[in-house]
Amino acid sequence: MSISQKEIQTLARLSRLEFSEEEQEKFIPDFEEIIAFADRINGEVVGDTSSIKEVAARTIAWEDLREDEVTDSLPNEKITSNVEAQDGYFPVRRVVK
Amino acid sequence: MKSTILHLSKMLQSGEITSVQLTEQYISAIEKENPAINAYVNYTFDQARANAIEADKLIKEGRATALTGIPFTLKDNIATDGMLTTCCSKILQGFKPYYDATVWSKLKAQGAVLLGKTNMDEFAMGSTSETSVYGAPLNPIDKTRVTGGSSGGVAAAVCANLAAYGLGSDTGGSIRQPASFCGIVGFKPSYGAVSRYGLIAYGSSLDQIGPMTRSVTDAAIIFDAIKGEDKKDGTSVATPSGETKLIGDVKGLKIGVVEELTDGVNPEILQAVNGVIEAYQKAGAQVVKLSVPALKLALPVYYIIACAEASSNLGRYDGIRYGYRASNYSGLDDMVTKTRSEGFGKEVKKRIMLGTYVLSSGYFDAYYKKACVLRGEVEKQIKECFEKCDFIFAPTVPQTAFPLGYSGGNATETYLSDVCTVPVNIAGLPAISIPCGKDKNGLPIGLQIIGRKYDDERVLNAAYFAEKYGVCEDIQFDGGVKL
Numbered sequence: 001m002s003i004s005q006k007e008i009q010t011l012a013r014l015s016r017l018e019f020s021e022e023e024q025e026k027f028i029p030d031f032e033e034i035i036a037f038a039d040r041i042n043g044e045v046v047g048d049t050s051s052i053k054e055v056a057a058r059t060i061a062w063e064d065l066r067e068d069e070v071t072d073s074l075p076n077e078k079i080t081s082n083v084e085a086q087d088g089y090f091p092v093r094r095v096v097k
Numbered sequence: 098m099k100s101t102i103l104h105l106s107k108m109l110q111s112g113e114i115t116s117v118q119l120t121e122q123y124i125s126a127i128e129k130e131n132p133a134i135n136a137y138v139n140y141t142f143d144q145a146r147a148n149a150i151e152a153d154k155l156i157k158e159g160r161a162t163a164l165t166g167i168p169f170t171l172k173d174n175i176a177t178d179g180m181l182t183t184c185c186s187k188i189l190q191g192f193k194p195y196y197d198a199t200v201w202s203k204l205k206a207q208g209a210v211l212l213g214k215t216n217m218d219e220f221a222m223g224s225t226s227e228t229s230v231y232g233a234p235l236n237p238i239d240k241t242r243v244t245g246g247s248s249g250g251v252a253a254a255v256c257a258n259l260a261a262y263g264l265g266s267d268t269g270g271s272i273r274q275p276a277s278f279c280g281i282v283g284f285k286p287s288y289g290a291v292s293r294y295g296l297i298a299y300g301s302s303l304d305q306i307g308p309m310t311r312s313v314t315d316a317a318i319i320f321d322a323i324k325g326e327d328k329k330d331g332t333s334v335a336t337p338s339g340e341t342k343l344i345g346d347v348k349g350l351k352i353g354v355v356e357e358l359t360d361g362v363n364p365e366i367l368q369a370v371n372g373v374i375e376a377y378q379k380a381g382a383q384v385v386k387l388s389v390p391a392l393k394l395a396l397p398v399y400y401i402i403a404c405a406e407a408s409s410n411l412g413r414y415d416g417i418r419y420g421y422r423a424s425n426y427s428g429l430d431d432m433v434t435k436t437r438s439e440g441f442g443k444e445v446k447k448r449i450m451l452g453t454y455v456l457s458s459g460y461f462d463a464y465y466k467k468a469c470v471l472r473g474e475v476e477k478q479i480k481e482c483f484e485k486c487d488f489i490f491a492p493t494v495p496q497t498a499f500p501l502g503y504s505g506g507n508a509t510e511t512y513l514s515d516v517c518t519v520p521v522n523i524a525g526l527p528a529i530s531i532p533c534g535k536d537k538n539g540l541p542i543g544l545q546i547i548g549r550k551y552d553d554e555r556v557l558n559a560a561y562f563a564e565k566y567g568v569c570e571d572i573q574f575d576g577g578v579k580l
Contacts, residue, residue: 008450015408015453016415016430017446018438027447034451037509040397041467066328078195082419090417095429 003032102167102261102315109156109166116152116166120145120210123168127212127259134240136253138173138231139181140213152208163318165208170260172248173214174221175306176295177201180211184297185229186219188440189420198295199330200264200306200323207322212260215250219442220411221271221299223247224511225499228444233501236279239540242498245275251309252279262310262319266296268303269399270494270518273530276309277493277543280532280571282560283309284316287551288525289334291320292327298410300403301332303522312572313531313564317341317557324553334551341554345562348381353486357392358517362495369534369542370492376568377490385486391478392520394471396512399519401455401468408452414440476524483549488559491517493530493543517545527553529560532571541571 008024008031019027076088083090100108108114124142131137145168152166171177174184176194183189197205205211216234218226226249227233234249236242237257244253248265252275255263265272267285276283285307296306308319326335352374359367378384416422416436423435441449455464482489494514503511521528526547533544544563548556563569 011450011453011457014457015446015449016412016434016437017441017449018434027450030447031450033509034400034447035454037512038397038401038451038455038464041394041401041471042463065331074195079418081195082192083417092417092429092432093426 003028003035100258100261101312102164102310102318103312105167105261106163106165110161116149116156116208116210117146119166120149120168120212123212123259123261130257131259133235134237134253134257135232135234136215136244136250136257136259137170137213138183138185138216138229138250141177141180141211142213144180145210145212148205148208148210152210155208162207162322164204164322166210167261168210168212169204170212170215170251170254170263171201172217172251172263172265174217174266174297174299175201175214175264176297177211177214181214182297183214183230184220185217185231186441186445187230187421188414188416188437190230192420194295196295199292199327201295203323215248215254215260215263217250218247218271218444220297220407220445221247221266221268222407222444222448224270224274224514225503226250226275227501228442230442235501236498238280239498239538242500242540243278243503245278245494245498247271247275248283248309249275252276252281252283255279255281255309255311262308262315264306264319264323265309266299266304266306267522268300268305268403269522270515272307272309273493273518273528273543273545274515276530277532277541277545278498280535280541281309281311282313282316282529282531282572283307284320284529284557285521285527286320286324286553287336287527288522289332290336290527290551290553291323292325292330292333294327294329298406300406301410302406303399303403305522313529313557313560314343316529317343317561320553320557336551336553341557343558343561345558345565347377347559347562350377350382350488350559351486352377352382352384353387353482353489354384355392355482355489355491356386356388357390358489358491358520362492363497363536365536366492366495366497366542370490370544373533373544373563373568374490376566377562380562380566387482387485387489389475389478389482389520391471391475395475395520395523396516398468398471398475399515399523400451400512401464402472402523404448404452405456405465405468406452408449408456411441411445411449416440472523475520479520479524479526487548488556489547491545491547493517493545497536497538497540497542521547524550526550527556529556531560531563531569533563533569534571544569
């Protein structure tokens with residue numbers, strides 16, 4: 001299975017990652033190897049899988065869900081304690097002019 | 098002093114030593130020895146000293162349990178309120194959670210003493226702990242070798258007696274494999290038996306917290322302390338409450354030996370495992386030879402599912418609310434992309450990319466969906482296998498501890514070492530690794546005992562037989578009488 005540079009770039013964009021040209025060159029053979037590893041399952045499941053709806057192997061049954069109880073949420077000052085918060089907000093650089 | 102929880106507990110409760118004194122002994126040992134093995138990545142000595150004072154009060158008031166006052170460690174992916182929790186990743190540098198993981202709350206309530214957070218593969222992705230941003234921990238038995246992973250720091254700390262026990266997490270073998278490499282006991286409970294609240298997620302349908310200890314008795318003590326349903330984890334389940342009763346009678350038990358888990362295993366390891374099985378047979382257990390063909394596909398199925406879940410779980414690291422943030426960027430999207438690209442290591446990026454690939458349009462049916470179908474098949478065949486036996490005995494790892502840097506050459510080479518451990522996570526089963534001998538280089542070998550789902554107590558009992566009767570002489574036996 002060969003992976004083109006363009007495919008890597010698309011996946012990187014979807015993953016919110018970026019790789020330099022040099023990194024990409026190193027990454028492609030590694031990635032091809034891991035895809036080949038994953039590919040071992042192909043050929044084992046015969047036929048069309050489109051009829052399979054339940055793909056979540058671990059689902060929680062509806063009746064297992066707890067009651068929706070209102071409880072105190074964590075205080076703002078705790079939640080923002082990992083950044084230099086401004087008026088209780090997470091600061092980012094201005095995005096709207 | 099290399100002591101089990103049980104032994105230390107007796108000393109504490111008889112007044113032979115106080116928790117404050119014991120804690121200071123561990124702290125001095127860590128300060129002296131940790132630099133040489135890199136097991137701890139962050140010390141929490143102030144917390145430990147405060148915990149020890151509380152513990153001594155509990156003991157004085159007669160309210161102590163078996164783990165009150167005993168110093169321990171947590172893997173660096175278990176949240177501790179106000180104390181660094183970084184998953185050994187640059188992207189979580191400086192991160193102090195604002196809540197406690199349920200397991201830590203439960204232990205703290207019983208007077209446990211937290212010495213620090215221990216080393217691991219970045220985001221638990223690895224089998225050697227070498228992808229840690231803090232550098233690899235070294236195996237205390239042979240410092241030129243890895244501890245295994247991803248809970249390598251816990252294994253090294255317990256092995257070197259820099260903690261009486263620790264909690265690790267196991268997504269595809271990350272408790273059992275390092276326990277095997279470092280010659281300690283590692284127990285992965287059934288999926289849902291222990292709350293995952295506060296465990297930083299890797300593969301949510303596979304992750305499970307469990308104890309890493311010096312004896313099976315200790316593993317049972319800690320399992321009892323952390324198990325149970327938790328409102329904050331919808332996948333947690335109520336397990337039989339009360340204390341696990343360790344008897345260690347194996348008469349009439351059926352031990353399954355599965356072809357797919359022994360093929361290609363190093364002969365020295367097989368010999369050690371078979372030696373233990375023979376001892377069980379002599380005590381009245383029967384051996385059944387079985388085949389579970391679907392296990393041949395367990396590894397790729399595991400990597401597809403784990404990476405798919407990881408790519409989603411790790412989407413939250415954007416540099417906005419905590420952890421690392423890139424300093425040079427042009428807009429909000431660029432900030433997120435640069436933060437992630439600079440903050441995640443190579444292996445983590447690779448797994449996010451693989452997860453994105455198998456979930457992306459055009460590949461979802463060919464990979465993710467098929468992996469889920471095969472996961473069901475693996476579960477079904479294992480279930481059928483348990484109609485013919487009570488436990489499966491297998492090596493924990495087909496090898497002993499690798500030399501450092503061994504994984505450098507081939508991207509998927511180390512994935513293969515997980516062949517005996519991943520089926521357990523795929524099917525959500527309980528399994529324990531116990532030390533069962535050494536290879537010609539003196540490196541520990543691990544035996545894995547796998548049970549039916551929610552048969553946690555029975556798995557502990559099956560392993561306890563080896564402890565009680567000295568079948569595995571590397572497990573410490575302290576009389577086996579619980580306080």
